[in-house]
Amino acid sequence: MAAARAIARRAFADGRARTASFALLFGLVALVQVTGYEHSFPTLKDRLDFAHSFGDNKAVRLFYGVPHDLLSVGGYVSWRVGGILTIFAAMWGLLAAVRALRTEEEAGRQELVLAGAVRRGTAFVAPMVAVAAGVVVLWTAALAGLLVGGLAAGESAYLALATVSPALVFVGLGALASQLAASRRVALEIGTAALGLALALRIVADTTSSLEFLRWVTPLGWSEEMRAFTGSQPGVLVLPLLASVALLVVAAAIARGRDVGSGLIATRDSRAPRLGLLSSATAQALRGERGSLAGWLVGIGFFAVVFGLLSDTFATAHLSAAIKEELKKLGGATIVTPSGALGFYFLFFVLAIGLFCCAQIAALRREESDQRLETLLSLPVGRVRWLGGRLALAVLGSVALALAAGLLAWAGAATQGVGVSLPDMLGAGANCLPAALLFLAIGMLAFAVVPRASAGITYGLVSVAFVWELFGALLDVPAWTLDLSPFHHVGLVPAQPFKATAAAVMLALAAAAALGAIRIFRRRDVVGA
Amino acid sequence: MSSAIQAEGLSKRYGDTLALDSLDLTVAEGEVYGYLGPNGAGKTTTIRLLLGLHRPSAGRAEVFGIDAWRDPVSAHRRLAYVAGEPFLWPALTSAETFEFMATLHGGADVIYRDLLIERFKLDTEKKVRALSKGNRQKVQLVAALASRADLLILDEPTSGLDPLMEMAFRESVHEAKERGQTVFLSSHILSEVEALCDRVGILREGRLVDEGTLDALRHLSAHTVEITFEDEPPELGPLAGVEVTRAGARALRCEVSGPIGPLIAALANARVVALTSREPSLEEIFLHHYDHGSSGSG
Structure with missing residues (x-):
């Protein structure tokens, strides 16, 4: 006992x-x-x-x-x-x-x-x-x-x-x-x-x-x-x-x-060598992450199709002034049009891609805490190249998810005869990226400065920022506290115009954070579990 | 001859702990250097500094004249590392791991690698996650040896290997030495160091307490002389540099740290049956430093 x-x-x-x-x-x-x-x-x-x-x-x-x-x-x-x-x-x-x-x-x-x-x-x-x-x-x-x-x-x-x-x-x-x-x-x-x-x-x-x-x-x-x-x-x-x-x-x-340590599903432990994606540390990281990337694509793709299919359901609703007021607080889009609804839905893809970035930070840290990073960096692999490669993978993965969301939402909407153009929807996908990449860069900075806490910090930031954007507006809190959330600066494309200045600022901050992360990571000890 | 490893005043502090205290170390090219010390003495810390994984708190480390912290990539092109714990990629098979590490290293001697795979009896189609610790250790060893790097940094490489594999390891290190490769072997297995190394450094609590060739270390330490007498051993009286203990009913053991002459003179009239003199083993040298350390006089 x-x-x-x-x-x-x-x-x-x-x-x-x-x-x-x-x-x-x-x-x-x-x-x-x-x-x-x-x-x-x-x-x-x-x-x-x-x-x-x-x-x-x-x-x-x-x-x-x-x-x-x-x-x-x-x-x-x-x-x-x-x-x-x-x-x-x-x-x-x-x-x-x-x-x-x-x-x-x-x-x-x-x-x-x-x-x-x-x-x-x-x-x-x-x-x-x-x-x-x-x-x-x-x-x-x-x-x-x-x-x-x-x-x-x-x-x-x-x-x-x-x-x-x-x-x-x-x-x-x-x-x-x-x-x-x-x-x-x-x-x-x-x-x-x-x-x-x-x-x-x-x-x-x-x-x-x-x-x-x-x-x-x-x-x-x-x-x-x-x-x-x-x-x-x-x-x-x-x-x-x-x-x-x-x-x-x-x-x-x-x-x-x-037996302890085994699972019921038999795993094949032997196979002839497969030599694809072993040409560099980055290629091998992609080899390890491609399964989970495929999972993210399927998940986001499913919701994109559903959002597309349902994009015109608000158009038939009769909205009162009070409802419009509430919706306005959630970003000001006119949700009654299909493009307005899609713009609102795509805010969730900012969250989803942000969470994908969190998962990338967690994977980075796991590579270090499992000490595989030590093995890698004792070979002629530079720290900047390693971290830069992982950063590039995360960015490319995010771009792929964003464009897939745009493409599949367009396809779903098209089957309902909703008139949104493919370029508009690809734009709506791309519009998710600045905020998500800002989270990625902040996560990298956390990885460089406080490696052990980095995954927790990144997941926490994304969740708090999203909850705050969604519900903070309903509480009539001071405007500046809402401005703290990157989600607040995402224009609801395609209904609203792309907020170019906000996107540029977020990307600039992200670039600065990523560069800072690389500089700091170059100078710190590699720390295990 | 230029040096493969050069450390000057190399120190590392983790919080309040001084893990390495002002280490000066030179390993010549082509040398097999044994780095000895008990657990926690700072052996792995030294290696992490030599690899540029951790940043020195003071001093510097160079590998073939390249600063280990500032330009690790250039340094790593010339070395291969075997970690004390094998941390590899669980989803890759051994063959895939060899290919991956060789690509990152910029090539490997494939013919020699096949020979090593045979020698270490590795199943290369098995995924790393299904291998035992010893077998994962062998994967690391084969990858490092097959790289033919100028310098091999080995951190307790035989932990987890069975005696047969230990012999295969020794054979491989001999081959590396014959080819002119430098080997830095961190270990606490004394027989292994004794069998392989040209020079030995002994580390204790972050400090290098002794260093030299095995012969030199032996000369500096006490010889053991064992004497058997016909009957009751005589009283030898106080002799400078000789410590006498009883070793049975008719035998004495003498630890001689100076010249042996006075002892021989004192034995001139005794009825000696047998006399053996032997050099101290590395184990005795090591324990000598370690004991003195723990009693505070070293």
Whole structure:
């Protein structure tokens, strides 16, 4: 029992930075939804207008799911919080489970634990208990946000439960993926694919009335069907609980029966040499990253097509003055036109490409902390060439993602007979780049100055800047605080003109940060884990 | 003869810890230099400074006259490095790793490489992630040796190798020496250093406490003389530079650090059955420095 406690404590401590940042996000988003709604729609008439214009809008459903009551604070908050935070809850569950199980095993630490007087069952259950404690932390944070906003305690607790319920399922999925795959990377790929599928099913169910039943096969849909504040259906809670328990039981059974360090999916460890992409350190980095780049392309491409398909749904909506006012705060685009809607959607691609840049910084740092960088730099490979090469890869990857988003959104819109031109949409894609590349350069600077914290800093900056741009405007905060977020300086192309000055300033800052990063990196020690 | 490695006043401080304290070191071209020290003495720190991976807090290091920190790429064209822990690319096979490292290095002796692969019994189609630590170490070694670099910097290269592979390693170092390559061998396996190295430096707590050829180090240290008598050993009395201990019922062991004459004179009338004299092993030299260090007198 003492060993189990020690393992659980260790696992909880390992994940505390991630759990704390997600908890902060949960609390803030919950609070902002409550206050934002009360602020933007103070009267019943405002709320009726809002419900009338947005209730049936497919594009809005794509992001947030189906609204059941837009006239009460609770109903609105339930809809919005459910739409956003459930995805984050699922992501957290996946990351936490894989971190606690497969990462430990891949690093050989699980072997060390099992060499002690610890049963296999304990080594599986104890970290899962720690992860469950993390779910409780997230639940508490969401609840706190709702309560501070002034919602009723009982219903708030239930909404918070519905919001974190996908985390339970994805903890189970992450645990199972950790048994199937022998590496953290493949386990996360399996889990991410499952999350993508769950999200795609929810979107299809929420936007296509003939396929509504699909909501019942995705954990994100179950959370919707719990209908906090809008006629609760607590019985639905059985579904995520059952799914989670079933997945964990299967995972535990596999964990008991297999060799430590292995996965159920057989990996081929031998093959004839493949000599492509080994001609330089940069080529080899591309060889290592091409799989994940393909994943990003598929993900962004999928949403680009969907955004294109849905780009004209606002045109039929009747918007009141209050709604237009709210939308104006989100960047001033006239979202009622297809190009306006696309311009607004593309703000999410700035986020997505920004996150891709974060992943590049994390990969850089992993190369250093795994000490492969030491091996590389003891060969005749210069530091500037290495870092410059990785920078070039990240920039080219970002450009490829941006142009793919533009091209596929155009293709999706074209099938609906929406009149946006291909050059305009490629422009909308390219318009995402200055802000995303600024994040990349800041991440590189962090990598040069504080290597161990660099990935965390970069992910944190991108998330905070995006949340601030999306919700800060609803809170009537001083304008200069909004100006701090690079997202605030992205023109909503193609509806708005390209903000050339802002883009030039961001690119100049990015170039300066990147040059500074290279200079500093040249002068610092190479530091391992 | 010009020097392959030259360090002057080389120091490295990490926070409060002085990991390397004003190291002066010269390794001549064509020499096999053994760099000895217990764990944490500063061997790996020295190597990271020689490779320009870490920046000296003071002093400088040169490889073939090239500043290791300012121009590492030029320096690395002439050297190959084997790290104490093999950190390679898990998704590449050994064959792919050889190709990759050779490309970055600007070529490799492919015929010699094939011979080394045979000698070290490597399965080159296996991915690095499926190899044991010893086998990954062999991948590093083969890549470094096949580069035919002028200088080989080896950081505890045989940790994880079995005795057969250790012999293969020694053979390869001999070949490198015959070809005129310089070898900088950091190790704490004394027999290995004794078998391979022309000169030895002993590092303790960041300082070079002794350096020289093995012969010179031996001459500076005590000889061991063991004497067996017909019966009870005689009382030898105080002799300058000789430390006498009992080594059994009819034997004495004498540590002689000066000339051996006074001891021989004192034994003139004793009934000696057997007398052996041997030079100190490297292990004894090493322990001598280490013990003195830990008791505060070194």
